[in-house]
Amino acid sequence: MNVMSRKMKVTEDTTLVWAKVFSEDKSAPIWFQGIVTAWFFATYIDFPAVTAVRYLLVLALLGVLAMKSAIVLPNVVRSWPLFAMPVFALSSILWSPYPSEALKQGVYFILTPLFIITIISVLDARRAMRCLMFAGWITSFMVLAKFSSIDSGGPYPSKNYVALQMNFMMLLSVAAALNKNELTWIRLAALPFIPMGILFVVAANSATNLVLGGVGIMGLVALRILWVDMGRVKNARSLLFLGGIVLIFSILTVALAMPGEDFVGDVLQALGKDGTLSGRTAIWSAGRVVQEQHPIFGTGLSGFWQPDNGAAQSINYYDFKPYGTILTFHNSYMEVRVHLGYIGWALYVATWVWQGQRAIRNWMVSHDLEASALLMLLLLVFVTTFTESTPWGVFNTPVNIMLLASTAAFSSNRRKFEGYVPVKVSETQVHSAR
Secondary structure: OEEEEEEEEOOOOEEEEEEEEEEEOOOOOHHHHHHHHHHHHHHHOOOOOHHHHHHHHHHHHHHHHHHOHHHHHHHHHHOOHHHHHHHHHHHHHHOOOOHHHHHHHHHHHHHHHHHHHHHHHHOOHHHHHHHHHHHHHHHHHHHHHOHHHHHHOOOOOOHHHHHHHHHHHHHHHHHHHHOOOOOHHHHHHHOOHHHHHHHHHHHOOOHHHHHHHHHHHHHHHHHHHHHHHHHHOOOHHHHHHHHHHHHHHHHHHHHHOOOOOOHHHHHHHHOOOOOOOOOHHHHHHHHHHHHHHOOOOOOOOOOOOOOOOHHHHHHHHHOOOOOOOOOOOOOHHHHHHHHHHHHHHHHHHHHHHHHHHHHHHHHHHOOOHHHHHHHHHHHHHHHHOOOOOOOOOOOOHHHHHHHHHHHHHHHOOOEEEEEEEEEEEEHHHHHHHO
16 A cells, blocks of 8 residues: 655644545456457457457447546557557558558457557456457367367367467466466366366477477576576575576577588478478568558558459469468568558567567566566567468457557556544654654
């Protein structure tokens, strides 16, 4: 509990202090946690009538934003870098060949960070992560129902996407199981979902996601032991941080000392990938042509992957996809370059820089596992930006994670005003105390 005071002289020796009393506001209504879980579930996977459900949840979240505007709006202002690229994306209705679709997509780009900021302002990071984990648990049963076809995506469009989503479910469960601040029954309930997530990733035959999942598990365990537990010892964190920097530079020195080694090729071979990255390099070549045609502003939102776009359908043809398939470039930076040009690309990179430094700052000062887990998950999302377009998107799990990681600290200093308390202070007592 915090106290702020104003003094008023009563006598020569006595001062009356009217103290403002604050308590930490830990209110997290169950009904709101239910809404958040439903929202995360509706953005975790597509299911029948998902569009109607999303619209209802959008109205519910907007209602919460209005009710809690006193605590949400200041955090929206503090998070203004998250809205720079969405606002520019919305303005692309002026040059997109499909302005109505661009308008809808642009509004979604703005609502995505707005809703996460609303969620993190009302809940704390642990409860927000818990809701996202619950959504992943529900989704895992839908994946289990289509386990026989998981190597082709199961309930998702592709095997890589189902592996990515189940990776996040599994890693959130690992974080909950390791978190001493989490409720005991939730820690126990998370345990069976860890091997279930690993099974799904293995069955999906996605070597990349298997590696990311393994790195994520080892990273979470290491952060729990080295950063959270040992970090409570004086100066331990500084030594660990410096040791990590030394280790990174040592690895780089060894790598640079062996210029004849093809490390990238060795990694690709170990992952069962060829030099084309499963055909991605051919799609990237086609994307560069489009970039050169629209270098500054891009094609505008929804301006490329359309049935009547010859370039898009040519990519579908050479990638053996049916006519009219809404494909992606499998690279977030290329996706934004094609649709929003150099300006959008620069804003997107700036957004990542802001998000990264916010997550790192929160991690450096926090003694809880939530900040470490969010930083680890943010790192995994960042890695996927080079091979997937999902991190440049709306209403999906990777974007939810990166936004939670960068805004988690905004809920840590929330205070609730309890009232005024009169406190009489005697100068004689003060001198005696000294």
